[in-house]
Amino acid sequence: MNFFRKLSINWSFPLCYNLLPHFTTAGQDYNNLANCAKDALQDGRIQTFFLSDRPLSKQEFSSFRLAEDILAAGGEPVISLALTFYDRNTFVERLQEYIRAGVQHFVFVSGDYPLRTEAKTSKPVYDIDSVQLFMLLADFVGETDIARGCVVCPFKYYESELVWQYEKLRRKISVGADFVVTQMGYDLRKFDELLQFCALNKITAPLVANVFIADMQIARLIQARAIPGVKMESPLLRILHEKKSGREAELMRSAKILAVLKGLGYHSVMLGNSKIDFSEIGQVLDEAERIQQGWQNMVAELDYYDGEAQNFFYFKKNPHTGLNSSEPASVALKHFPSPAYSFSYFIDWLVYVPQGPMFKLTGRFCRFCSSRKFWYRFLWLLEFISKRPLYGCRMCGDCTLYACGFLCYQSECPKKQLNGPCGGSIEGYCEVYPEKKRCYWVKVYHNMKGVRQHVTFVAPPVPARDTSLNRTSSWINFFTGKDHRRMKIEAE
Ligand code: SF4
Ligand code: SF4
Numbered sequence: 001m002n003f004f005r006k007l008s009i010n011w012s013f014p015l016c017y018n019l020l021p022h023f024t025t026a027g028q029d030y031n032n033l034a035n036c037a038k039d040a041l042q043d044g045r046i047q048t049f050f051l052s053d054r055p056l057s058k059q060e061f062s063s064f065r066l067a068e069d070i071l072a073a074g075g076e077p078v079i080s081l082a083l084t085f086y087d088r089n090t091f092v093e094r095l096q097e098y099i100r101a102g103v104q105h106f107v108f109v110s111g112d113y114p115l116r117t118e119a120k121t122s123k124p125v126y127d128i129d130s131v132q133l134f135m136l137l138a139d140f141v142g143e144t145d146i147a148r149g150c151v152v153c154p155f156k157y158y159e160s161e162l163v164w165q166y167e168k169l170r171r172k173i174s175v176g177a178d179f180v181v182t183q184m185g186y187d188l189r190k191f192d193e194l195l196q197f198c199a200l201n202k203i204t205a206p207l208v209a210n211v212f213i214a215d216m217q218i219a220r221l222i223q224a225r226a227i228p229g230v231k232m233e234s235p236l237l238r239i240l241h242e243k244k245s246g247r248e249a250e251l252m253r254s255a256k257i258l259a260v261l262k263g264l265g266y267h268s269v270m271l272g273n274s275k276i277d278f279s280e281i282g283q284v285l286d287e288a289e290r291i292q293q294g295w296q297n298m299v300a301e302l303d304y305y306d307g308e309a310q311n312f313f314y315f316k317k318n319p320h321t322g323l324n325s326s327e328p329a330s331v332a333l334k335h336f337p338s339p340a341y342s343f344s345y346f347i348d349w350l351v352y353v354p355q356g357p358m359f360k361l362t363g364r365f366c367r368f369c370s371s372r373k374f375w376y377r378f379l380w381l382l383e384f385i386s387k388r389p390l391y392g393c394r395m396c397g398d399c400t401l402y403a404c405g406f407l408c409y410q411s412e413c414p415k416k417q418l419n420g421p422c423g424g425s426i427e428g429y430c431e432v433y434p435e436k437k438r439c440y441w442v443k444v445y446h447n448m449k450g451v452r453q454h455v456t457f458v459a460p461p462v463p464a465r466d467t468s469l470n471r472t473s474s475w476i477n478f479f480t481g482k483d484h485r486r487m488k489i490e491a492e
Contacts, residue, residue: 003048003076003105004147007179007206007267015046016078016208017281018272020063022052022112023227030061032276037070039278045285048076048105050270053094054085064097071102078149079103082111087127088136088464095137099144107149107181108133110415110422112228113432124415131168131419132464134175141176148176149208153183153423154194155231157311159331160445161425163455166197166314168420171461173203181208181270183423184230188260188302192323193314195265200326206267213254213284215247216240217274228424228431233304251280255287256298262288263295264323299323337450340390344406345451352402352478352485366479380473397469398483403459404440405447413440418462 006014017040019033040046049070051063067077079098086094095106110130114122128136130150141148150172156162169180180203182194191209198207212218214232219240222232240250258269273280291298299322305311315324337345350358369375380395387393391401392411400418401408409418414432421441424431430439448455463484469477477483 002147003078003268004179004206007208010267012267013262014048014268015285016048016050016268016270017046017278018210018212018270019049019276020051020055020066021212021272022055022080022082023221028059028061028276030066033066034069036276036278037066037075038073040281041073041075043278043282046281047074048078050078050080050107050272052080052082053098054082064101067098067103068101076105077103078105078107080107080109082109083126083128083130083133084111084114084124085122087125088133091127091133092137092140099146104145105147105149107151108137109151110417112424113414115226126414126416127467128464129415129417129419131171131175131461134172134177135461135463138176147178149179149181150177151181151183151423152194153185153229154190154197155183155185155187155229156425157231158428158442159312160442160449161421161428161439162312162314163331164420164441164445165423167457169197170201170203171419171457173205175461177205179206179208179267182210184210184212184227184272186211186214186232186236186257186304188257188264188299189305189313189317189323191261191266192264196315196324196326200328208268208270209261209266210270210272211254211257211261212272213250213274213280214240215250215274225426225434229422229426231426234306236304247280251284252287253302255284255291256295256302258284258288259292259295260298260302262292296321331453332449334449334451334453338447341406341447341450344390344401348402348406362475363479366473366476369473370476370480376473376476379475383473383475395471395474396465397472397474397477398465399474399478400462400485402485403457403462405444407440407444407447409440412443417441418465420457 003014003016006012019037020028037049051067053063067079070077081091081095083091108130110126114124134148134150137148152169153165156165182191185191194207214236219232219237221227222230258271261269271281271284303322313324313329316327316329318325350356351362353359366379369379384393384395391408393408394410396410409416414430415422421439422431425439425442426434428438428442429435430437445455469482474483478485
């Protein structure tokens with residue numbers, strides 16, 4: 001029985017070893033990793049190994065070869081494939097290579113933005129986002145036997161960040177994600193929150209919690225922001241800094257986290273360790289098995305909540321368990337919409353909504369211009385000079401302003417995320433411009449908060465853009481049925 005099938009059986013709790021995370025690959029030794037996988041297989045409690053296909057740090061060996069060796073030794077690799085450097089076609093080619101080699105499990109991610117400090121880093125591509133990837137793979141996957149995982153980050157503490165994370169998860173599930181892996185984290189209340197959210201929204205895809213043994217090595221990486229979007233709570237950082245605990249205590253802490261996550265109802269845990277040494281993982285598993293029965297008693301001691309932080313949780317706290325109640329927390333009140341948002345909203349209603357007073361007339365004029373060179377250029381220029389100052393328009397030819405609070409993802413999101421944020425934002429700031437530029441989706445949230453208190457996506461997932469429309473008029477494309485939205489309207 002493979003990993004995904006085991007995941008789908010409640011009592012099974014298969015474990016996964018995060019053997020090659022994308023952030024600790026520099027200096028990794030191939031033989032160490034391969035031997036570590038063999039030790040785990042010999043132990044018998046772990047058959048599944050998580051590997052990054054193309055880690056960010058320079059790597060001297062091929063993840064593909066490691067995946068083949070794991071398969072040959074009787075294990076199962078789960079490959080994390082990121083869209084950072086692949087366009088949609090090369091991505092599928094890479095996926096097919098792995099499938100041909102016998103890999104059945106994948107986690108599809110947008111991928112971290114390459115570090116600016118690294119010399120000779122290739123330019124990232126971000127041709128499509130992860131939701132669009134799931135949409136593109138829908139037909140292709142039917143002919144294969146693969147399980148598609150997606151990632152969600154519950155460890156966001158601003159309403160504007162967290163709500164989109166869960167909304168994006170909903171989108172990923174709706175377009176075919178089979179299982180869900182969390183971003184790495186240490187906050188048990190957040191782990192519990194994700195379970196509650198899925199229960200509330202009838203999301204039945206199995207959930208895999210991502211836990212990395214907390215030690216100074218990983219704490220330094222997190223503090224240096226080398227693992228985008230990952231946070232370690234201050235009390236836990238203090239414990240590690242003050243070296244109050246030795247290695248034994250660090251392993252014991254991970255064992256307790258593992259026991260609690262299993263008790264809470266996670267279907268699996270993906271365990272990682274900065275030391276490539278299976279004996280430590282084995283020790284964590286031994287301890288977790290020993291203490292599993294009393295998992296409820298450990299929640300309080302693993303609570304690293306920083307009392308001073310104004311953190312947002314999706315549900316109200318349950319004072320008895322220290323986790324979450326099933327009652328949704330109150331959200332910030334809606335505010336007055338900005339003039340730019342109100343103006344855009346009005347124009348959109350006037351021109352783009354079929355019931356709008358200008359819809360038919362604008363449609364006729366756009367179709368008239370579409371086949372006349374002079375008029376086409378005239379309308380193109382008009383679109384450019386009106387949308388450039390307002391939205392920083394790049395004339396991508398397939399306008400999605402209506403779906404994103406009238407802000408342009410092409411000009412504002414470095415990873416071109418069109419169906420919700422990546423996991424890299426931190427305290428509301430963009431992964432690529434920490435403390436300088438707000439995450440695009442945080443701004444979208446604030447814009448939408450102008451009209452509704454509970455912000456959710458108002459449009460269905462936006463499919464991958466037709467790049468041949470680049471530098472053409474989105475107005476004409478909309479009314480001549482060339483962009484994604486027009487086709488939708490025609491189908492209705
Ligand atoms: S046409 Fe494309 S680039 Fe221009 S505002 Fe719309 S989404 Fe942005
Ligand atoms: S703007 Fe937000 S979604 Fe886009 S790259 Fe930055 S953090 Fe990610």
